[in-house]
Amino acid sequence: MHKLPLVIGNRLWQLLPIIVLATFVVFALLHLVPGDPALVLAGDYASDERLAEIRKLYGFDQPLVVQYGLWLLQVVQGDLGRSLLSSQPVLEMILHRLPNTLLIATYALVVAAFVGIPLGVLAAARSGSRLDSFVTSIASLGVALPSFWLAMLLVLHFSLQLRLFPTTGAVYFTTDPLAAIHYATLPSLALAVGVIAELTRQVRSALLEVFNSQYIRTLRAKGLSRTAIVWQHGLRNISVTLLTLLGLQVNRLLSGAVVIEAVFAIPGVGTLVSYSAINKDFPVVQGVVLILVTMVILINLIVDIFSALLDPRVAEAS
Amino acid sequence: MNVLAQSHGRLTLPGENLLDIRNLCVFFRGDSGWLQMLKDVSLTVKPGEVVGLVGESGCGKSLTALSVLNLLPLRGCRRTGQILFEGEDLVPVSESGMRAIRGRRIGMIFQEPMSALDPVFTVGTQISETVLAHLNVSRKEADERTVEALANVGIASPRNVAAMYPMSLSGGMRQRVMIAIALICEPRLLIADEPTTALDVTIQAQIMDLLLELGSRTGIAILFITHNLGLVAESCSRMLTMYAGEIVEDGPVQDILARPLHPYTAGLLGSLPHRQARKSRLSSIPGRVPSITEMPSGCRFGPRCSYAEPECNAPQSLLPLGARHVRCRRHETLSLAGSGHE
Ligand SMILES: Nc1ncnc2c1ncn2[C@@H]1O[C@H](COP(=O)(O)OP(=O)(O)OP(=O)(O)O)[C@@H](O)[C@H]1O
Ligand code: SF4
Numbered sequence: 001m002h003k004l005p006l007v008i009g010n011r012l013w014q015l016l017p018i019i020v021l022a023t024f025v026v027f028a029l030l031h032l033v034p035g036d037p038a039l040v041l042a043g044d045y046a047s048d049e050r051l052a053e054i055r056k057l058y059g060f061d062q063p064l065v066v067q068y069g070l071w072l073l074q075v076v077q078g079d080l081g082r083s084l085l086s087s088q089p090v091l092e093m094i095l096h097r098l099p100n101t102l103l104i105a106t107y108a109l110v111v112a113a114f115v116g117i118p119l120g121v122l123a124a125a126r127s128g129s130r131l132d133s134f135v136t137s138i139a140s141l142g143v144a145l146p147s148f149w150l151a152m153l154l155v156l157h158f159s160l161q162l163r164l165f166p167t168t169g170a171v172y173f174t175t176d177p178l179a180a181i182h183y184a185t186l187p188s189l190a191l192a193v194g195v196i197a198e199l200t201r202q203v204r205s206a207l208l209e210v211f212n213s214q215y216i217r218t219l220r221a222k223g224l225s226r227t228a229i230v231w232q233h234g235l236r237n238i239s240v241t242l243l244t245l246l247g248l249q250v251n252r253l254l255s256g257a258v259v260i261e262a263v264f265a266i267p268g269v270g271t272l273v274s275y276s277a278i279n280k281d282f283p284v285v286q287g288v289v290l291i292l293v294t295m296v297i298l299i300n301l302i303v304d305i306f307s308a309l310l311d312p313r314v315a316e317a318s
Numbered sequence: 319m320n321v322l323a324q325s326h327g328r329l330t331l332p333g334e335n336l337l338d339i340r341n342l343c344v345f346f347r348g349d350s351g352w353l354q355m356l357k358d359v360s361l362t363v364k365p366g367e368v369v370g371l372v373g374e375s376g377c378g379k380s381l382t383a384l385s386v387l388n389l390l391p392l393r394g395c396r397r398t399g400q401i402l403f404e405g406e407d408l409v410p411v412s413e414s415g416m417r418a419i420r421g422r423r424i425g426m427i428f429q430e431p432m433s434a435l436d437p438v439f440t441v442g443t444q445i446s447e448t449v450l451a452h453l454n455v456s457r458k459e460a461d462e463r464t465v466e467a468l469a470n471v472g473i474a475s476p477r478n479v480a481a482m483y484p485m486s487l488s489g490g491m492r493q494r495v496m497i498a499i500a501l502i503c504e505p506r507l508l509i510a511d512e513p514t515t516a517l518d519v520t521i522q523a524q525i526m527d528l529l530l531e532l533g534s535r536t537g538i539a540i541l542f543i544t545h546n547l548g549l550v551a552e553s554c555s556r557m558l559t560m561y562a563g564e565i566v567e568d569g570p571v572q573d574i575l576a577r578p579l580h581p582y583t584a585g586l587l588g589s590l591p592h593r594q595a596r597k598s599r600l601s602s603i604p605g606r607v608p609s610i611t612e613m614p615s616g617c618r619f620g621p622r623c624s625y626a627e628p629e630c631n632a633p634q635s636l637l638p639l640g641a642r643h644v645r646c647r648r649h650e651t652l653s654l655a656g657s658g659h660e
């Protein structure tokens with residue numbers, strides 16, 4: 001395991017160009033919008049003086065690379081600019097809403113992992129059985145179901161009919177954890193279904209591949225129980241696939257949150273970004289995208305580190 | 319069946335068979351019904367004996383070996399006949415019953431040492447988990463036995479190797495680890511399915527010597543499956559020849575080498591060069607093994623046999639001949655050349 005620092009260093013080095021590229025794309029977001037960025041920022045009815053002011057303020061008269069450098073410098077110092085609508089600092093706005101988004105995403109991921117992984121293992125361990133075909137077909141259905149539709153079904157059944165959960169809104173986790181979880185349950189379930197389905201399918205197929213390996217025959221020939229073969233050797237062998245998969249699902253959950261937050265009227269970054277986009281509040285959109293991209297990159301780094309810890313072959317390869 | 323063997327389950331009297339396979343048939347489910355992969359395979363192994371099973375690729379050697387431990391695919395596969403081990407028939411034994419036998423009373427090693435070990439567990443874990451699965455010992459004791467077992471298979475620094483992952487070991491080392499796993503619970507029978515085929519020639523000799531040395535030291539019986547007749551000549555007391563899912567000849571190695579009774583065995587011997595016996599492969603018989611779907615109704619070797627007659631188009635049965643058996647109606651009239659080996 002003394003290889004670990006090496007692995008991390010290696011990954012960070014490889015990540016550098018990705019970070020530069022990603023931040024540049026986020027920065028250029030404003031410039032990709034057709035037309036004069038100053039016009040975009042100032043809105044349709046701005047006076048000429050206001051436009052000149054904005055150009056100066058944002059440095060649009062400078063070359064793009066210089067602008068990028070200056071912007072990055074500010075970002076690193078935690079300055080993501082101010083909202084065009086409310087003139088609140090963007091970072092503050094995001095940090096205020098991020099906990100709500102993280103709560104439903106984490107909740108959904110945990111539920112999905114605890115349901116999806118065992119289902120996939122079960123289906124693979126009994127591949128070809130009726131249980132397997134049942135699980136597989138339900139999973140195919142689950143992948144195809146749109147989450148907003150599921151969300152509406154859940155609300156209809158569990159809030160409006162059974163009155164078990166609130167229909168909309170959110171409570172801050174720091175204010176009242178139990179109430180927060182109560183409010184987050186339906187949105188998280190709506191998000192989790194697709195992830196459960198995806199995890200079930202992928203875990204099943206990865207495990208089936210492992211079960212076809214020669215070493216599984218050795219394990220049987222040693223007299224190991226099926227439980228030990230499936231849950232110890234099987235799961236450990238697909239752990240890297242599984243981690244990568246979970247990392248990808250986080251991306252999916254974060255983007256899925258935009259829709260689900262809208263359905264449940266949750267004040268999260270999802271609603272923030274859609275509201276800001278509609279109202280052309282570009283600094284906020286830029287800030288949210290930047291935060292999400294950073295989270296995705298970080299999660300990938302964590303996945304890589306754990307992969308190296310779990311599988312000697314990954315550590316060897318890097 | 320012997321009364322003693324039955325009541326105690328694990329005893330064999332002197333001279334009695336440790337393994338006694340009787341009329342084993344194996345079927346796989348095909349697109350249009352069951353396909354018979356093995357037909358009436360019978361073979362015996364006595365305690366402490368080394369028995370060779372030879373035949374060309376695809377003739378069913380591995381299927382026979384896997385059948386004994388019921389390691390065939392879990393679905394779409396069926397066995398009939400009897401597999402008596404220490405007097406107990408293994409064919410009807412449940413999966414959980416077989417678990418107590420695999421690795422404990424019968425050990426097995428495979429052809430492909432490179433892929434036979436789990437890549438994400440250390441060698442030591444893979445050996446000690448076998449001990450823990452079968453014997454009521456502490457983890458510490460299992461670890462000690464693991465180191466001991468690695469030393470026994472000729473690994474110089476067993477403690478270091480125990481902490482290594484399979485990918486950092488050579489093919490020969492991995493096969494040594496496989497042998498350690500197979501023998502750690504001191505089974506009475508070892509099934510070695512082409513244990514040296516995938517290795518370099520020099521390593522082959524080392525592994526073979528190790529197996530035979532461990533065999534004679536512990537008194538374990540070995541069913542040794544191979545392509546290599548030279549290895550059989552050196553190491554086995556009895557041998558069986560297999561062709562297209564059937565046993566075609568069976569007897570003491572010396573007798574068969576001196577005077578084979580079946581034209582197929584003679585063909586195999588013809589491809590055995592005298593001096594570099596160890597390197598020889600079976601390849602010099604013209605033609606190919608018939609596929610399972612186009613099996614001749616008469617003698618299965620007929621299409622490739624240079625002694626075939628029209629009468630050979632009837633199914634051949636395994637004829638007893640003293641200590642030997644042969645599946646050829648012309649065995650008395652033919653005078654086939656041996657290897658000149660002994
Ligand atoms: N799981 C399986 N499903 C279908 N057919 C199989 C399966 N395993 C083996 N066979 C077939 O059974 C026949 C006998 O195979 P087997 O592996 O016993 O041959 P072998 O004598 O061990 O050959 P080799 O020397 O190449 O190892 C072959 O025709 C093979 O294609
Ligand atoms: S029975 Fe006939 S065809 Fe078959 S091996 Fe004997 S001689 Fe050849």
Ligand SMILES: [Mg+2]
Nearest residue numbers: 379380429511
């Ligand atoms: Mg084989």
